[in-house]
Amino acid sequence: MLQVMFSTVTLAAMFRLATPLILAAVGGSFGDRAGVFNIALESFMLSAAFFATLGSYLTRSPYVGALAGILTGLVFSAVFGFFVFHLGSNGLVVSIALNSGAWGFTTLLLTTVFGTRGAFIDNNIQSFPALDIPFLRLPYLDAVLNHQNVLVYFALVFVAAAAVVMYKTPFGLRVRGVGINEKASQTAGVNVLGYRWIATLITGVFVGLAGAFLPLCGVSMFAENMSAGRGFLAVAAIMVGKGNPVKVALSCLLFAYADALTIGFQNMGVPSQIVMTLPYAATILVLFVANIKKAKHADIDA
Amino acid sequence: MKAAASAALRAFADKKSEIVKYLLAFAAVMLIGAGLISFQGEDPVRALSAIWSGALGGRIEIGNTIRWIIPCVMTGMAAVVAFKSGVNNLGIEGQIYFGGFAAAMAGFLVQLPPVVHVLFCLLVGGLCGLLYALIPAVLKLFFRIDEMITTLMLNYIAILLTEYFTVLVIGASSSTASNALQTPPVYETAKLPVLIKGTYANAGIFVAVAVVVVVAFIYRYTIKGYELRQVGENLRFSKVGGVNVVRTFLSIFLISGFVAGLCGGVEVLGSHGRFVSRFSNNLGWDGIMISMIAKNSPFGVLFVSILWGVLKAGALHMERVTNTNRLTVVLIQALFVLFVTIDYKKIYAFFRGRFGRRAVQKGGAV
């Protein structure tokens, strides 16, 4: 058991599995901080995964695939923003509609474009390459952190960059201000709608990139409902980390760790269904632990 | 007299704008839907008539439409109960699975006389859905964890756990092939009677309609219903007014879970005759979308469910006789939700206000 928990395989898998979560959740933190309620990340991610597959399939380049994923995220977040900001729709309802629609949309495209249902595997789909970083060639680290996918490293750099943007730039300050007090931001000359829009689009871009990671992280395939709730896990990570990029990324690592354990446990003969519940159960557990203190003095107003 | 008349006139204007809103949404969806169908190289009119004949073209077709209306109404009502009182129960899907599994267990492990057996199974299904809803309810009430995330996570857990339980029940050695896992069939005594021979239209429709009637009655005519509505519209107000908010909140969650579990039971006992893993296939989300289109009105749910049932039943036929993929219908449904959420009044006001004046940012003086 302990062997599984600390094995290099598990930890390496943790970083790999955390990458889409980190990209989506840290990107989504901007939307969250700007006060935009959005649980449509799941739909952004799933659709981006499809178009990333398509992009890579057509050009045999994972980078074109990533670009296609990003564009998809951008378009979906623009649709979300347009409905919520300009048409007066409720964010929850739009999210639910998009999430339901995205499943139909991608599966429909899967059948019409690739003529198959379930999953699409093809040699033309090219994944991101793994990097060999010389200074990571250390005993334990080599197996854990080295030879990972490009995006894995990008995600870690992105966390630091997001933290700097959030806390050290006027943009970050204003995004946070908009989320805390809309009216006060207006009187300070901050274009509330503008910042909400930008924050939403940032969310779209990085959730799109996260979506592109799913088919192009090595598996080189697209499967129906491939995001499997990762968009929701990202939302949970944002909640736990309260939109602070570093804390959000740490929660993502935690969820990913639970996910990574499934591989080892499955080999040990634990039923796959039980093992697969781990990341979801971990999410609830983490929320539970994070809220225990808050619950103590709370005035029960449900 | 005059005041009452003007109030009635305003109410009528409100209703009218609601109708206009639905018509606009419907028109927009039809337009985009037609685009989607033409994109697939098919004549939209032909596809639509295929849906129509596939859903309502004959006895068998109508029967299968009814088969789909049943779960739509029930999940829709599970959502109405929750959302009308401000509980964001996104876990209907998971509650359906637990209800369905429990009903199947009661259906093939227990032997009871005919009518009693069905009722017993339905009750067990409902209660299991209720118990599964208890988890997020407790987390929300005593640990202040947002129910949206917990219910979402519990959906995935429910799908996996019921699948695992199914494996345990049938003792299959092959726990890997998860696509066709199912329990043995329930006893004939536990099955909901079929209404139209050769179809899956079953007595579940009566259960569904009963749920609608009961819920509508509660909201309109009881003190409890009055409280439920106030809690949904302003929680602090209700609390200050002396409504026991914790208990109300809990009961809403549990009732919603019960209805969802009941729906799982009806699905299993009426249509499948056994528990089939992953059988629900987003029924819970259908319910949430239906309740949103119906604006949380019980009878509205009935109407929207009929539309939903027609689309679901007709989609297969459409795929068979035309070049249109049946998933087009899923897209159309999602678009309908999207367009109904639009605040058309606001847009109208915006365009009217555009000429000459800038948008007002602060409310008028008190």
Add this chain to the structure above:
Amino acid sequence: MKSEQPVVLELRGICKNFGALAANKNIDLKVRRGTVHAIIGENGAGKSTLMNIISDIYQADAGDILLNGEKVVFKGPMDACAHGIGMVYQEFMLFPDLTVLDNIMMGFEKRRGGIFIDRKKTRAAIEEICRTYHFNIPLDEKVKGLAVAVLQQVEIVKVLYKGADIIILDEPTSVLTPQGIEGLFDAIRFLVGTGKTVLFITHKLKEVMEISDYITVLKNGEVTGNVRPDEVDEAALASLMVGREVILTAQKVEKQVAAPVLEVKGLHVRDNDGNERVKGVDLAVRAGEIVGVAGVAGSGQKELVEALFGLREAQEGRVLFEGADITSKSCRERRCLGVGYVPQDRLGEGANVEGSIWQNAIMGYHIAHGFKRKLLLDRREIDAFSGQVVKQFAVKTPTLETRVRTLSGGNIQKLIVGREFLQKNKLLIVEDPTRGIDIGAIEFIWKKIIELASEGVGILLVSHELNEVMELSDRIVVMYDGKLFDGGNAGELTEQEIGLLMAGGGTADESGRKRGA
């Protein structure tokens, strides 16, 4: 002399309509540099609208704004700000979770390398302003948890940092103690002394007489007077404002005071963050008595009231109702016993604006005093009770089905007060019953409170309007930092003496005046 100062801001023929309502009608105004110019008027007289037009939050339907003699058309609030017009809103425009420094620089950050915030340079600039104008504010603390008087200073520093030349203060004294007000006035005098211009909006006549150089009176959207404080007295101003001679006073009646309905012993209460906000309170309210609780906002009144009504858990101590311990009883149980509550937050807690009149009118009544039928709604009983509320409390509404959203603030408050007052309660907890409503409604509600007490109901009146507490109460207590101090029977202490208690019992005034250090 100040009359020789040049005119810095001039308004000519400003008109503004909201639908059928004319909020401003043909308003002319001349404001001279380096003066305090007061704009006074009742709620709804059009003061706020006018100020919002000056700061370009609204656009006038007609009329011109002239700055230093030149006509200007602003391109938005920020443009007005760039022209040196700064507004301090009555409701503070602050970000509780950010530091004071971040609050002040929001939207006007100095940059390093074009991308990053230069906190050092920004801080230096703000400290310079604080030095020049004698403000002393903690730049690195979060705004959440600072005293109101400090928040107001933050707001003023904020507009100065943005380069304001004309500072508009919207009802700035409503949240301050008398001593805090003195501190604010010192600051205003200093600002004016350095050549800044202050537009001071208020409805409090005494303050106007004290601080202003010029006074413009608004009534129903029109200017009804342009005077100087040495030309008029308060009564004359009041009649310009209201159109009749009104200075609010309550007509009290003689009555017998009986046994206590409410007794509080050693009560301790914490807020949501776990901080103790009520620190050992003893209190008694007898039948037929009005006990007024005065105090600066945030002294623990909210937590005290919530604990008394069962909305918040008491950490320690006991609450007795007619001698029986109700400390751990729920809201519902307290209502059943005969405790009523008029909350401060009218729209958040007092009413459900989405609901109809009758749905609002029967809330609480449906549990406590209620209906014969326990399960089903009885429309006849509902209509009877709601009708009574509407009739006896003069709620202006076409029908009982009308949505509360469509009513005015005063009417909503009358509906809430009526609902609670007509329930035959034995104890009423009334919190800020007249905030932000027009004078007619205030008079009406005051009368009803006194009537109710004379019928033998015990009333605990918690108000942030010191005037209201002093006019209505038989006995006054003052809340400061979670503790209650005896303010004597009605008329025993002067407003100044009570003000001193509100600011901490006459000892070092921590919250009120931090400036001039």
